[in-house]
Amino acid sequence: MSSEVVRQNRDYWEQLAPHRPGEPVEFFRDGGSAVTQAELAVLGDVRGRRVLQLACSVGDEALSFAKLGATATAVDLAPSHLATGRAKAAALGLPVEFIEQDMMNLDPNISGFDIVYISWGGICWVPDIRRWTAIIAERLNRGGVLVISEHHPLWEILTVRDENSLSVSSDYFGIGRDGYSDPSKAPQVTQRIGTPKVPHRSYIWNLGAVVTAVIDAGLTVRSLQEFPEQDSYEGLGETSTYVPATYLLTARSDG
Ligand SMILES: C[S@@+](CC[C@H](N)C(=O)[O-])C[C@H]1O[C@@H](n2cnc3c(N)ncnc32)[C@H](O)[C@@H]1O
Numbered sequence: 001m002s003s004e005v006v007r008q009n010r011d012y013w014e015q016l017a018p019h020r021p022g023e024p025v026e027f028f029r030d031g032g033s034a035v036t037q038a039e040l041a042v043l044g045d046v047r048g049r050r051v052l053q054l055a056c057s058v059g060d061e062a063l064s065f066a067k068l069g070a071t072a073t074a075v076d077l078a079p080s081h082l083a084t085g086r087a088k089a090a091a092l093g094l095p096v097e098f099i100e101q102d103m104m105n106l107d108p109n110i111s112g113f114d115i116v117y118i119s120w121g122g123i124c125w126v127p128d129i130r131r132w133t134a135i136i137a138e139r140l141n142r143g144g145v146l147v148i149s150e151h152h153p154l155w156e157i158l159t160v161r162d163e164n165s166l167s168v169s170s171d172y173f174g175i176g177r178d179g180y181s182d183p184s185k186a187p188q189v190t191q192r193i194g195t196p197k198v199p200h201r202s203y204i205w206n207l208g209a210v211v212t213a214v215i216d217a218g219l220t221v222r223s224l225q226e227f228p229e230q231d232s233y234e235g236l237g238e239t240s241t242y243v244p245a246t247y248l249l250t251a252r253s254d255g
Pocket of ligand 1: 006
């Protein structure tokens with residue numbers, strides 16, 4: 001990724017930071033978790049495992065893994081998001097290390113993980129999926145697992161027109177996009193505060209590209225699930241659950 005794109009994307013995310021604090025500390029204290037049941041079902045017991053969350057924002061999932069007994073490292077470009085995450089980890093007394101890094105240029109010391117995890121609008125900031133999976137394969141321990149829990153690329157390109165009607169608003173094979181042609185695909189907070197007036201570039205990775213990059217990095221695909229979610233296609237009516245909204249991929253390092 002050119003450093004110019006990284007700088008722009010960081011500026012974009014910094015502007016969102018004050019409006020996107022994630023879950024409050026009380027949420028975690030009251031037993032809440034940002035990790036889904038589907039994720040836990042494929043991961044099993046995370047106690048004692050080393051987790052790396054990429055593009056973590058405020059790291060609510062890393063905090064949730066730590067609450068379950070894992071040791072977590074959380075990486076993001078945007079310092080203000082990391083500061084919020086650090087404050088939450090300190091208030092909760094959880095072992096999460098927040099590190100400011102471009103996930104495409106990870107420090108060699110950020111290595112030796114049992115789980116590498118990315119979710120909900122993280123993979124769309126990866127500019128080169130093949131390089132990204134190669135980096136992850138290097139950082140996983142033998143037997144370690146990559147978990148991608150993401151918006152489905154079909155959801156990324158489909159816009160609700162009215163009941164039972166979708167239109168195609170982006171290119172499934174197009175990869176890079178400057179801004180969002182459909183504002184409902186932008187970070188949800190922008191629907192409340194508007195779009196920051198700075199350029200930003202994100203990417204749509206179709207399922208074939210993701211799976212092939214994972215396999216070519218030497219990882220073994222263990223599962224690929226697609227899920228419907230009514231709220232993701234609000235206004236579509238009954239058929240809103242006929243199209244995939246999210247996916248969950250796991251792949252293991254046998255090397
Ligand atoms: C939608 S959030 C991440 C999802 C997270 N699970 C959540 O729900 O908050 C996207 C994050 O990606 C980060 N990001 C974008 N490009 C990045 C890069 N090259 N390296 C690391 N983080 C990046 C942004 O700073 C932002 O915090």
